Amino acid sequence: MGVPPVDPYRQKDLRAEYNNNQISAKMHMTDIYVHGLKLAKVKDARLRADDDNFHLEVDIETPRVFVTGQYEGEGRYNSLKIVAKGSFNSTMTDLVYTWKLDGVPEKKGNETYMRINSFYMRPDVGNMVSYLTNDNPNSKDLIDLGNRFINSNNNWRLMYRELLPFAQANWNKIGIRVSNKIFLKIPYDQLFPTSSR
Numbered sequence: 001m002g003v004p005p006v007d008p009y010r011q012k013d014l015r016a017e018y019n020n021n022q023i024s025a026k027m028h029m030t031d032i033y034v035h036g037l038k039l040a041k042v043k044d045a046r047l048r049a050d051d052d053n054f055h056l057e058v059d060i061e062t063p064r065v066f067v068t069g070q071y072e073g074e075g076r077y078n079s080l081k082i083v084a085k086g087s088f089n090s091t092m093t094d095l096v097y098t099w100k101l102d103g104v105p106e107k108k109g110n111e112t113y114m115r116i117n118s119f120y121m122r123p124d125v126g127n128m129v130s131y132l133t134n135d136n137p138n139s140k141d142l143i144d145l146g147n148r149f150i151n152s153n154n155n156w157r158l159m160y161r162e163l164l165p166f167a168q169a170n171w172n173k174i175g176i177r178v179s180n181k182i183f184l185k186i187p188y189d190q191l192f193p194t195s196s197r
Contacts, residue, residue: 003181007038011174016166027073029088036065047192054103054114054188062095071132084143086133094126101179111187119175122168128156 004010011032018025044059072085102118129151134143150156183191 003178007035009034009037011170014170016163018162018166020162022078023076025073025075027071029069029071032067032069034065034067036062039063049192052104054101054105054116056099056101058099058101060095060097060099062097063093065092065095066090067092082139082142084132084134084136084139086135088130088132090128090130092123092125092128095123097121097123099175101175103179103183105188106184112189113186114183114188114191116176116179116183119172119179120168121171121175122164125160128160130156130159 011034013028013030014032016025016027016029040060040062042058042060046057048055067088067090069088070086071088074081074083076082098121100118100120101116103114103116106113106115131147131151132143134140150159
């Protein structure tokens with residue numbers, strides 16, 4: 001069907017830019033691998049559909065997700081500038097989330113398919129531990145300090161909240177692309193027979 005592997009899921013690159021008062025940062029991440037999605041369990045699903053719209057919600061729990069990749073970035077705090085590059089990893093545990101997919105019907109010949117145009121997900125995370133290496137000796141101590149700060153006293157929750165909008169925009173694009181590889185290949189009536197709606 002042309003659907004990419006879910007575990008590990010590979011994303012070639014991702015760019016993020018963050019600005020908040022005196023803090024600004026840019027990061028380019030490459031060769032990103034997400035491991036652990038095959039352990040996800042679907043807890044519930046709800047479908048609402050009519051002739052014009054489609055809305056599907058899927059409640060999911062995942063015990064552990066491990067993300068790795070490479071990065072290059074720079075950041076500023078007032079006049080202090082940090083340039084860094086290296087590898088990163090992040091381990092998230094006890095994830096609880098709902099996929100929300102919205103779409104519209106699309107006719108192809110005699111069959112009706114569903115085109116997904118919106119994908120929403122906002123995971124609640126039980127715990128997260130992240131780590132950046134740094135190949136730049138001039139800022140190595142600052143990155144090490146940042147690693148210790150983020151991973152102590154639940155400070156990761158603040159970082160998670162701040163970076164969540166960037167992650168959600170990325171998940172929206174990925175979710176739409178992957179979902180349409182399924183929904184635009186299998187007729188709607190085969191995926192959801194009339195009796196199941």
